[in-house]
Amino acid sequence: MRASTHPIRLRLAGVAVLAASLAFVSACGGSDDNGPTPTASGSAGPVDILGPIDKATGAPVKIGVITEGSSPTADHTNDKRVIPAVVKYLNEHKGGIGGRPIEVTVCETLSDLSKAADCGSQMVDDGVAAVLIGTSAVVEAAWKPLNDAKIPVMLYSSGDPTLLASPTTFVLANPTFGFVDLAIQVAKDAGNKKVSAIVVDVPAALHSAQEVAPPLFQKAGIGYELVRVAPGTADMTPQMQQIADNGSDQVFIIGNDAFCISAMNGLGAVGFTGTISGISQCITDATRKSVASTTLKGMVISASAPIGPDSPSMRLFTKVAETYGKDIDLSNQDGMIMFMLIAGLQTATQGITGDITPATITTTIKSMKETELPGGGGINFRCNGKAVTDSQAVCVRGGLSTTLDDKGQPAAYKVLANTPIPD
The missing domain is CATH 3.40.50.2300 (Response regulator)
Structure with missing residues (x-):
């Protein structure tokens, strides 16, 4: 087969x-x-x-x-x-x-x-x-x-x-790859200078975004800003306007599909043209039906296996x-x-x-x-x-990422930041 x-x-x-906390059961279906x-x-x-x-x-x-x-x-x-x-x-x-x-x-x-x-x-x-x-x-x-x-x-x-x-x-x-390391690597590859993390405001998601991410972004020489959004927020245009105004050229979204749909549509509404990346739970059938293919195409997400x-x-x-x-x-x-x-x-x-x-x-x-x-x-x-x-x-060290095609499907997988482990 x-x-x-x-x-x-x-x-x-x-x-x-x-x-x-987020009821992430089956993503990217x-x-x-x-x-x-x-x-x-x-x-x-x-x-x-x-x-x-x-x-x-x-x-x-x-x-x-x-x-x-x-x-x-x-x-x-x-x-x-x-x-x-x-x-x-x-x-x-x-x-x-x-x-x-x-x-x-x-x-x-x-x-x-x-x-x-x-x-x-x-x-x-x-x-x-x-x-x-x-x-x-x-x-x-x-x-x-x-x-x-x-x-x-x-x-x-x-x-x-x-x-x-x-x-x-x-x-x-690697426990930080999907939340932090991927966003940093994507920014390095694209030459981006500042990343805004759009994060659902629940403790399990905020730990990495608030405590783990800032020193790692600082060490990488990349600007970082956390944008917390309450679960269930249907219209994120005000928060996305904040991102458009703060000079970010990349966003990284942490939330379930409904959360990510609102974030991506909000980014479109304010004319954001930078790099969009996120966790794999962002992408489901609902996302593909609700978000423009031009937004999904080229989006980089984490993955566990190819x-x-x-x-x-x-x-x-x-x-x-x-x-x-x-x-x-x-x-x-x-x-x-x-x-x-x-x-x-x-x-x-x-x-x-x-x-x-x-x-x-x-x-x-x-x-x-x-x-x-x-x-x-x-x-x-x-x-x-x-x-x-x-x-x-x-x-x-590191992990797998995939870039979505215009249908929101993984086009190929790429190993990122999998550097040698010393003796």
Whole structure:
């Protein structure tokens, strides 16, 4: 199956940080005009991209996987279909972990804090060697009992300072990229001198905009101004006039689709002609229907995984899903994030020998050399604690961005600010 051309569901790096406050559930969902959502049918074809056969043998390595499942706020059942497909691929072509087959135990949180904590405790009781936590709004609740037990945890993203400081936790997304670093990089690339951040006035969104962003923009030599707008503001023309008057040549929008629609239409009303960038939650069907294509074209947004346009990552994910899975939705970005986590753990533990325990897995991951993150669209990772200052759990610098075409769809993905991680 070729890479999907169906409209894509993009998620922001760090979406779990905002999920509860902004109700960001599924962003960048497209219309049905391009046909049905593609799925992996289970049919096997050429498997060259999967690599040579390297079957795992011996006693299994028990790995826990915590996922959201289906809840009132999000449906992550696709993740559960991805998990066994990726495990079969790794056990057949990558020698599992340390040459031994990976065996997974899955627990669903249902977006419930108490259930998430129970999942973490269950994994401790089950004696797993490591745990992966998929996209979730209750990451920290599941993580705490695992951290207390010193079980290594690999997850996609979190903004929790305690989690990011953990020596047994490994995070595959830079927590500031989608909110701050992308805006700075876009400004540098375009030669822009001042950025106004248009931010929905809720605590989860304001933390990065108020506390994290200002010193980083100052260090980059780029002007910065925060424009706070109350949720539900339909006409933002007065606030956008403020931006037109303050000399900004770029805006970065943080909010859900309704918020971003009002902001972009307000910018159009005041004649703003600068660069528009924002988080991926800005772009949904509603945005495409409500905002002029001339405004959407060229907009730069963050992305978590390179779903959609053809790329080596998309081809591998598709082939794994086709060969080892069934009914996997290839347009769902959370599915590729799950692929990234499972394959990322296997990659980070290559070369492990002897007893495979939480302690030896942690040591092996910390000593890994910098290498490409499977499913990461060309992003490299290294988990030696030196990717981001004061956040030793983070394994990645920079992230992915995409520029929208005139239909509001991602045209291609680009790796930004993924500089080498020092020894």
